[in-house]
Amino acid sequence: MSEIAPVVDAAHAAPFESTDDYREAIERMRAAAAAYYAGEDIVMDDATYDALFARVAATEAVHPDWAAADSPTEVVAAGGGVVGDVVHSTPMLSLGNVFDEDELRVWAARLEKVIGRPVAGFTVEPKIDGMAIAARYVDGTLVQVATRGDGQAGEDVTAQARAVAGLPGELRRPVTVEVRGEVFMTDDDFTKANELRVAHGGAPFANPRNAAAGTLRAQDRAYVAPLSFLAYAVHDLPEGEGLTHSAAMAAIADLGVTTTAGSPAGMPQCTTVDELVTAVTALGALRGKLGFDIDGAVVKADAPADRDAAGSSSRAPRWATAFKFPADTRTSTLTAIEVQVGRTGVITPVAVIAPVQVGGVVVTSATLHNFDDLVRRDVRVGDTVFVRRAGEVIPEITGAKLDERAADAVAFTPPEFCPRCGGEIDRSQKRWRCMQGRACGAGESLAYFAARDSMDIEGLGDKVIRLLIAAGMVTDPADLFTLDVEAVAQLDRMGATSAGKLLANIEASKAQPMSRVLTGLGVRMTGRSMSRRLARHFGTMDELTGATVEQLQNVEGVGPERATTIAAELVELAPIIAKLAGHGVNMVEPGIVPASERAAAAATDPSERLPLHNEDGSQMIVVVTGSVPGLTRNEGNEAVERLGGKSSGSVSKKTQLVVVGDGAGSKAAKAEELGLRIMPSDRFAALLAAHDAGESPTLDDF
Template identity: 80%
Template sequence: MSEAVSPVVDAAHAEPFTGEGDYRAAVERIREAASAYYEGTDLAMDDATYDALIARVTVTESAQPGWAVADSPAQVVAAGGGVVGDVEHSTPMLSLANVFDADELRAWAARLDRVLGHPARGYTVEPKIDGMAIAARYVDGALVQVATRGDGRAGEDVTAQSRAVAGLPGALARPVTVEVRGEVFMTDDDFARANELRTAHGGQPFANPRNAAAGTLRAQDRAYEAPLSFLAYAVHDLPGGEGLTHAGAMAAVAELGVATTAGSPTGMPLCSTVDELLTAIAALGAARGGLGFAIDGAVIKADDPADRDAAGSSSRAPRWAIAHKFPADTRTSKLLTIEVQVGRTGVITPVAVLEPVQVGGVVVTSATLHNFDDLVRRDVRVGDTVFVRRAGEVIPEITGAKLDERADDAEPFTPPAVCPRCGGDIDRSQKRWRCVQGRACGAVESLAYFTARDSMDIEGLGDKVIRALVAADLVTDPADLYDLDVETLEKLERLGRTSATKLVAAIDGSRTQPMSRVLTGLGVRMTGRSMSRRLARHFGTMEVLLAATVEQLQEVEAVGPERAATIHAELVELSPVIAKLTERGINMAEPGVTPYEERAAATEAPAGERLPLVKEDGKPMSVVVTGSVPGLTRNEGNEAVERLGGKSSGSVSKRTDLVVVGEGAGSKAAKAEELGVPVMPSDRFAALLAAHDAGDQPSWPDFQG
């Protein structure tokens, strides 16, 4: 195997090629990958491998300048792979150089300071969106032309395909002539919808949102219109824009009605030092999974126009800007086998077993394949080289296979004919197949979920005890737990009378848990801890919840028609178990909640009865808890937010109303300070909760400071 096609190290530790042949082979690999990338047809190489090859070519050309080929991918925009059209850009659309860690960023900033002869007068930090760069020209406020970046000098005309792009208006708020540059991309929701449309029309699913955006933007005469979004990151010829900082120019663009990176959920932090830059970059990286669209790094720019003019640009990239790349969230690996797993509610899911691969800083050995219909559409087979990404930075998933590397004898996967756990029939009426035995098939898993700390919190009911109870036919559903006595339990292997006595007491003590915990433990599909709390606080009692219609369920925040229908069907299925639990004295009410009927009948809430974390318009405050709260676990802290009328959130944005900061708080506290979001120390939050629980009607500003 030649060096050029051997595994490559990360770009931050690039080494030059030792032979000219290997260097030239790497250049060709980059060009082929870039061509596929910019045409939006396929992902021929994962981002980390591409960045590493570019870095090796760059250091090789520095060490061996005589080897450098014409239009080297290290020196030209788009690595020579851009789709070139006949629309000439007013000024070149350049690429960005990359850095990969703090040391490299500090080195770049030091070089910039040397070029300027003084420290840069501030920086901006923006998300590096994984999409397709375009230039949009407006004349007298009307959109007249949209072109892709192409080779940086000229691009392809995609005006007709850009008319419905969200964030790129057909007419500006004022009749000005201006050119806006930015990124066309697909949000997570856009991507899901695009794949639904593409497969419905007989096509293969897109491998990733970036390819989907590029392919959609360049497609002509397509039978369907897939959604696209846009965020601007630059502007040219802005009337009255002379002397504006970059932040000021983006604010002016936003006033014209164009969506900008500064107006995205990430915002556009302003920084004075490299340390501040690193804090902002870390915050952006931490928020990466919850943005709703893919980013692969942060873009740092000198904010002051005089600094930008003084720094200038090379033929490929500006010297006043740099991209700080995050660990790649898409890599390739070999698919070793496909396993079929059965969940606690009987849902049957195909799971890919992979050769270990690091994705986004985490070693991944398995990934979801979603459902069997999706597996057939993607046509992923054992032995394939597959693309792996971490969906939402958490759940690894396979987005597609490198079909040109598939073995001739690779066989399509054959889905199971019967449930692999119990041998029963499979309900194939929905996308997610399910054993007809439902929860009874996964009794051990269902019981473990019911008794877990975040559910009914029954100490002593570990996996081994639950398996023993199920094997002895003593328990088949959660209600059976409350029929157990010491005499029965002490007969189980290695349990003994003392342990049995403690276990019975723990089971008995769980009867008083709030309704939200019961709901969580029952594991209603399309709900979790947060949704269970919302349902419990909205309806107040299990009786009212069970009687709720699909329409009434949609009154709950984040419950749409599909989720409401699923929850309704699940509650119907669970009603016999709920009835058994009720008969055994399990609490079926949420404490501190005004009965649903009273709230539904009231036209106006009595003055002075608003919960502490409810705004004047009656909507819940968005509250983020970061760090530890005295006396509460992390989940109990989120529960407390909702008990006080708020809505718990996991990320800080401009829409956040309050951040509770405790010991061990990280980047979220810094993000709150940067955005000017009110902050409450965790001990004061604990005091607010205690005052509320004591029957007082405190207001959170009284506890601030």
């Protein structure tokens, strides 16, 4: 075992019970690493590999006598089985991993202990999901490019690398230097590469990482797929001795090499661990907006003196680590392919998959884009598929593991007619559409809009709705407010009296609160209660439709996936919302001050702050556990919102207050363990009563 324990936190991983299980895990990891570094099909996703790594590390901690010489805790890629003919000037080591803020702080403290002094500073770079290479320049000319291989030697890919963007054939000055970095595909590269591959009779690439690795190693291919490069290290830089890492990266950027610092992710420099945590968190938030895949952040000591003092193990440097973000590509089983018809008549194939956590969110369905793409990818029910979710991007299926396909798997057959109305399908564009357009789903959307729990329009039942649609009078809810009494009276069995009553009821519905309008619009992943929460939080439809994905997550029960879906739905519904507002339909929740006004007032005027507001006007994160006198569980959560807070269902370090009542369980214990502020439920009830009585109580008063 190495002198410094691996940074993978194995504290909560279960050790293997036998040496056979331990050895089997190592063999599985070797096979996965060999396929990964060779650029072949992924046989194991990152999260599974990391979990096995943690169990191997835990086993070695308990049974050091079992430790194998080729353990992945000791050897880059556990050997990987990769054969290379280019010996590296210095080994291309791997990196240890940390998975949360606590582990990052432990790593930083360990580094400080190893070097015997505070670390002078850190850098934060994107951990790009590509293929590591070493590029050698002699007198400014690119002469050799080699893959990482097993870390000691790699494969010569010089010819293929000459077309890589960001890796110039000639430097701006005639210097001899070795640059190391990552070859990868941007989102645009990946799209173009797949178009080229399909045009030349090949199957689409399963994911950008495999596409990059396969392209870099391919010889005599009939087409040149685009690749990109970002440098993250340099060796033998002339006059580079004593330079910090950040300065060295700036020096090779001046030579014309594209670096991580020059990417959209940047390379923040930090002097404290708190700054480090902030920078890593910020990079995680940018993940889906960079234009290329990253699976974490790489943290390095910036000063060469700190690096020299820390040294390296046989596997990884002690002065650097990778902060792994939740996996954004996983594998799952495709259980069904459903065909959905949208409000505008767009017909889309959707994958139903076995639940899998991707990017920190449990995913059960994913987009298949369009039918042409589905046919090209040849994804079939029963396949093991790759599920990708980067940042706030809607989950997608990028491909299948064809070598695991069942012999009796049946190819998907696209629908001949619209699955909702049975009408003709317009196939002239990539996105197929029902020829009836919005009228295809008008019946369902109008019935939902008029329902008792929505706009409660008496007299607008299914039969009348069918008559209105057949007469061409309505195709969406906003059209209801343009109806004419005389025209409606001409419908079968209506007459002037019935038509008058119906239109009077439609007119009266304009006064319904915003929450009812929102319910009637049928936003996916919302219902009556969620619509009320959204309306109470934002106050007006303008505030809601203008909210970012992050702002939507301030509403109780709205996580990343739901927030993304709601935001996308509101964009699609924007024309109908505008038409409704233009016809005088109420877009305000009575008695609610818009969220932006509340926050602005609370931030500038302490007297405007609610009891559960922070000093900057933001909402406190509050967990209610156990019973609160006089309130049901839902009413307790609603009370948190009424008092200005954000109700949460789980206790974490971000929780700012925990209300504890009778029957409280593990959440109360965890709050005590984390040292969080705790309030007895009777005091919380008293605080609520004071607020509802028109007083101006503060949290400290109770």
